[in-house]
Amino acid sequence: xxxxxxxxxxxxxxxxxxxxxxxxxxxxxxxxxxxxxxxxxxxxxxxxxxxxxxxxxxxxxxxxxxxxxxxxxxxxxxxxxxxxxxxxxxxxxxxxxxxxxxxxxxxxxxxxxxxxxxxxxxxxxxxxxxxxxxxxxxxxxxxxxxxxxxxxxxxxxxxxxxxxxxxxxxxxxxxxxxxxxxxxxxxxxxxxxxxxxxxxxxxxxxxxxxxxxxxxxxxxxxxxxxxxxxxxxxxxxxxxxxxxxxxxxxxxxxxxxxxxxxxxxxxxxxxxxxxxxxxxxxxxxxxxxxxxxxxxxxxxxxxxxxxxxxxxxxxxxxxxxxxxxxxxxxxxxxxxxxxxxxxxxxxxxxxxxxxxxxxxxxxxxxxxxxxxxxxxxxxxxxxxxxxxxxxxxxxxxxxxxxxxxxxxxxxxxxxxxxxxxxx
RNA sequence: GUGGGUGUGGCCUAAGGGUUAAGGCACCUGGUUGUGGCCCAGGAGAUUGUGGGUUCGAAUCCCACCACUCACCCCA
Numbered sequence: 274x275x276x277x278x279x280x281x282x283x284x285x286x287x288x289x290x291x292x293x294x295x296x297x298x299x300x301x302x303x304x305x306x307x308x309x310x311x312x313x314x315x316x317x318x319x320x321x322x323x324x325x326x327x328x329x330x331x332x333x334x335x336x337x338x339x340x341x342x343x344x345x346x347x348x349x350x351x352x353x354x355x356x357x358x359x360x361x362x363x364x365x366x367x368x369x370x371x372x373x374x375x376x377x378x379x380x381x382x383x384x385x386x387x388x389x390x391x392x393x394x395x396x397x398x399x400x401x402x403x404x405x406x407x408x409x410x411x412x413x414x415x416x417x418x419x420x421x422x423x424x425x426x427x428x429x430x431x432x433x434x435x436x437x438x439x440x441x442x443x444x445x446x447x448x449x450x451x452x453x454x455x456x457x458x459x460x461x462x463x464x465x466x467x468x469x470x471x472x473x474x475x476x477x478x479x480x481x482x483x484x485x486x487x488x489x490x491x492x493x494x495x496x497x498x499x500x501x502x503x504x505x506x507x508x509x510x511x512x513x514x515x516x517x518x519x520x521x522x523x524x525x526x527x528x529x530x531x532x533x534x535x536x537x538x539x540x541x542x543x544x545x546x547x548x549x550x551x552x553x554x555x556x557x558x559x560x561x562x563x564x565x566x567x568x569x570x571x572x573x574x575x576x577x578x579x580x581x582x583x584x585x586x587x588x589x590x591x592x593x594x595x596x597x598x599x600x601x602x603x604x605x606x607x608x609x610x611x612x613x614x615x616x617x618x619x620x621x622x623x624x625x626x627x628x629x630x631x632x633x634x635x636x637x638x639x640x641x642x643x644x645x646x647x648x649x650x651x652x653x654x655x656x657x658x659x660x661x662x663x664x665x666x667x668x669x670x671x672x673x674x675x676x677x678x679x680x681x682x683x684x685x686x687x688x689x690x691x692x693x694x695x696x
Numbered sequence: 697g698u699g700g701g702u703g704u705g706g707c708c709u710a711a712g713g714g715u716u717a718a719g720g721c722a723c724c725u726g727g728u729u730g731u732g733g734c735c736c737a738g739g740a741g742a743u744u745g746u747g748g749g750u751u752c753g754a755a756u757c758c759c760a761c762c763a764c765u766c767a768c769c770c771c772a
Contacts, residue, residue, distance in 0.1 A: 276745090278762095278763070278764095281763075281764090332770095333769080333770055333771085334770085334771085337697080337770095338770080338771090355772090384772075386770090386771080386772090388769090388770070388771080389697080389698090389767095389768090389769085389770095390764090390765085391765075391766060391767065391768095392765080392766065392767090393771095393772080394770085394771070394772080395772090398772060399772090400772060401772095467769085478770095481770090483768080483769085531771085532770065532771060533771095542771095542772090548772095549766075549767090550766080550767065550768090551770095551771070551772075553771065553772060554772065555772070556771070556772060577772095578772060579772065580771090580772030581772085582772080583772055584772090606730095606731085608730055609730090638730075638731090639730045639731050639732095640726090640730085640731065640732075641724090641725085641732095642731085642732090643731050643732040643733095644731095644732050644733085645732085646732065647732035647733055648732085648733090654731085654732080656730080656731075658730060659730090660730080668731090670731075670732085672732070672733090675731090675732085675733095677731085
């Protein structure tokens with residue numbers, strides 16, 4: 274028989290890691306709901322066309338990272354490589370533009386990108402995602418950013434700061450791109466081959482180039498800040514004003530250009546330590562033209578996606594403690610064939626009273642059963658044997674003190690409830 | 697897609713080419729008849745990632761593939 278392994282770049286989240294996931298997700302949901310975000314779930318796959326148009330032909334994600342396949346009906350289907358396109362599709366398809374605007378939505382689930390895995394990067398990862406649809410006020414940009422900030426701050430991240438930039442809009446971006454292109458053409462002898470290619474397909478990406486040779490050219494490159502139209506400039510200024518007022522640290526990063534084509538105006542990332550060469554735990558921005566591009570009514574939007582795996586990695590790096598997940602407090606041990614049915618009855622009575630309970634399987638010695646109880650970490654072990662059946666009194670053993678109490682079998686549920694619910 | 701590192705029981709690690717691959721953790725069972733954690737004893741568990749090759753002999757050397765890992769690219 275072959276030994277099966279998980280596919281490259283996928284992860285098993287084992288029970289011992291679940292407390293981290295649960296903690297993060299619970300907090301994220303809570304924060305989102307406090308701001309009025311409502312949960313939405315969209316399919317894990319969509320027609321390929323949606324992502325090709327939404328994310329943009331020519332982006333790395335669309336060109337080489339999508340999990341696409343033909344289904345039995347001959348349709349090209351793609352496992353979602355990001356959330357926004359699907360959420361916008363759902364907004365349009367369900368006529369959500371008639372709801373009170375803006376519509377605030379959050380979701381989370383698996384995202385798929387065919388990449389070479391490394392520290393903090395996977396082929397299937399999990400994102401927590403929020404979107405505010407139908408609002409152009411920079412206050413909306415602020416709100417999603419603060420949500421991310423508060424989440425990480427609450428999780429114990431240190432030295433938080435936003436990486437912030439504006440990518441302009443259809444009014445001003447093309448003008449800047451021309452200026453940038455002209456600048457690069459003038460310095461064509463001092464840039465790398467990749468950048469020569471980027472200049473054709475996605476010119477803004479040259480600013481993101483890591484090649485040694487390109488650094489001096491990038492450093493001297495014109496900033497989009499100086500080419501924003503008055504609307505984009507005002508929008509960005511308002512956002513900064515809010516952030517300053519609230520004391521949320523950010524650094525203007527002229528080189529921050531994101532890998533998805535749909536962004537307009539605000540783009541931002543949050544970086545964290547402890548996740549290898551990958552530093553972004555969160556990336557997002559505004560995408561005012563996307564809904565229209567996907568065939569819907571003109572609908573401005575802002576949002577972000579945040580990688581759960583990276584958040585958990587950063588938490589471990591920062592040494593953040595998380596509370597354990599609930600586990601049973603009682604273990605029912607039983608001796609002899611007569612005691613079995615009574616033990617089952619008792620276990621289900623306890624469970625029926627919302628008291629987590631393990632019951633011993635098989636016919637084993639008491640030693641073995643208590644050993645298991647000890648390892649399960651329960652607070653009480655109930656012992657039911659022939660003697661207890663005769664007397665009608667079960668033995669309840671406090672696993673920490675070793676103290677044993679005789680309790681009427683019919684009163685065990687109440688006895689345990691008093692002791693556990695009080696504390 | 698490119699480059700580096702690694703690959704021994706569930707986990708960690710040993711075995712400088714030579715007898716039945718060793719140890720620790722974890723797991724199971726016992727240490728008298730119905731009592732956990734500590735201690736003691738015992739047990740189960742590995743075709744040494746896979747396939748070739750070199751050799752009288754390979755976990756040890758060589759090649760290929762696979763996987764993991766780190767980095768580039770890109771991003772969450």
